[in-house]
Amino acid sequence: MKGFAMLFPNPIARLRKAHYALEDLPDAVTFPKHPARESDDPLPLEDTTVDDIAFAIVAADQESIAASNRASALKRLYKMAREAGAIGIDPAVKSALKGSAS
Template sequence: MSDFTRMAALRKRHYGLEAIPDTIVVPALGARRPEAAVKRIEDATLDDIAFALRGIEAEFNAVGDRLHALRRLYVLAREAGALGCERPIDLLADGGR
């Protein structure tokens, strides 16, 4: 059985693995590996997956930070009485209404 077939079978057997990517990006590792490497999931070691997770977690955290900031901007503007057609910067930048 090929690695591709084995991976497909694994995805079917385990609900949580349905969304596993076909490839992962292993970030650069300083002098040991100066450039990021893309690996097929079938070829990835546990260490490769661990390093890929660190990169994905950094991306996830950045998205979460943007989400929180936008949500906070929205809430602050609404609390200041902003209407949907108004720009938050006009209400909040100079100390609110």
């Protein structure tokens, strides 16, 4: 294992290389915004505690949900515009509005 550590001196890089499920580990983590605090700067992953990871999971889940909601809304807009007869070069919002007025 000594050779492995020499090839990958960074502990995060070693984890990524040793465990394929950890390939997407970030270099730093962010936390959910707390109403009573200024926003926290990202914390280097190497400096995080187990509790920090738990809070980072909450933040990542919130980001994932927000991204999923945006994707769903965009898909719905696309579908509404197409159902209103829009083609690729037509403005999506105007087309969707036109279709919902009928």
